[in-house]
Amino acid sequence: MSDSSSPQPSPRPGKPDGGSDAGSLALCGARLADGRTVDVRLGGGRIEAVGTAGALAxxxxxxxxxxxxxxxxxxxxxxxxxTALTADAAGPASDSPEDVQRRTTEAALLQLGHGATASRTHVRVGGVRGLRALEAVLKARRSLRGLADLSAVAVPRVLTGVAGADGLAMLRDAVAMGASVVGGCPDLDPDPAGHVEAVLAVAAEHGCPVDLHTDGDDPARLARLAAMAGGLRPGVAIGPCAGMARMPRSVAGRVAEQLAAAEVTVVCLPQGDCAALERYGSRVARPAPVRLLRAAG
Known part of the structure; x- marks a missing residue:
């Protein structure tokens, strides 16, 4: 990323002395985020050395x-x-495994082209689609190995009561198939707390991280989630929590502190609340209060 009107970086001939050094690459005179100017030597796909500008041989x-x-x-x-790259599609997007795999691959490569080497993608499981979409995403993940790291979040809908039995079984099957993160949508379940409890239980069984879709507009519900999730490893993320932007600032600040104390990560989406679009009568919300969340830790 250029911070001036300087031309595109150009390679300069080095003086390889044979052996493994012949395949190394030196990035010279780059500025880091902390203001330092450094040289960085790469080799074998790894960072071999970082030194002050001009210090590396x-x-x-x-x-x-x-x-x-x-x-x-x-x-x-x-x-x-x-479901990426479907905004301009005429009618509903195709959910055939081939199209899902193609879209997933194209989206991951598009992100890679902008520098993102790792992505966490949420995939609906259960219902009429079963595990077909997840299977296609996992195929895309395998095809991208060595280029980009793609982790799949299995996202069920209802997990509680009689109606949730199938969803819970499907969630366990999804993890067994290869989903690396246990997801959920507590706002769409008749028993949100029970939904969270079920997700946390499956994650604990398999040692998986958790990533929950929630609007985050209920301070009491978020406080309960923080209490339930505290201490779970390898960790809990929630988002987009756009509802926090509608809370009084003092209330949102208290909720942010509770989430931070429980080491719950909040993923803020610049476009606002993707989950709100699925609830009747919902309006597109502002993004979560990023500065407030960051200040809370």
Missing amino acids: PQGARVDLSGYLLLPAPAEPHAHCD
Whole structure:
């Protein structure tokens, strides 16, 4: 990323001395986010060394990054790759396994083209689709191995009561199939607390992280979620929590502190609440209060 009107970075010939050094690449004069100007040597797909500008011995090819900002590769924490690239489709998007796999692959490669080397994509499981969409996403994940890391979140709808028995069984099957994250939509379940409890139980059984869709507009419900999720490893994420933007600031601040104390991550979506579009009478909300959440930790 250039911070000036400097031209595109160009490679400079180095002085390889043979052996493994011949395949190394030096990024020279790049500025880091903390303001330091450094040289970075890459080799074998890894960062071999970082030193002050001019400090690293010249080995292999060199790229002059003077005037450019060097950042770690970003990650996309909340995507729906199976339904991506369908906004302009005439009628409902095809849910055939072939089309789902193609869209997932194209979306992941599009994100990779913008620098995101890892993505977490949410996939609906259960209902008439069963596990077909998840299976297609997992095929795309395998085809992308070595290019991008794609983790699949299995997202059921109802998990409680008689109607939730099938959803709970499907969720367990999804994890067994290869879903790496246990998801859920507590706002769409008649028993939101029971839904969260079921998701946490499945995640604990399999040692998986949790990622829940929620509007986050009920302070008491978020407080209960924080109490239930606290201490779960490898961790709990919720989002988009756009409802927090509608709370009084003092209430939202207290909720943010409770979530932070429980080490619950809040994933904020710039476009607002994707879940609200599924609830009758809902309006598109503003994004969650990012500065307030960040201040709470």
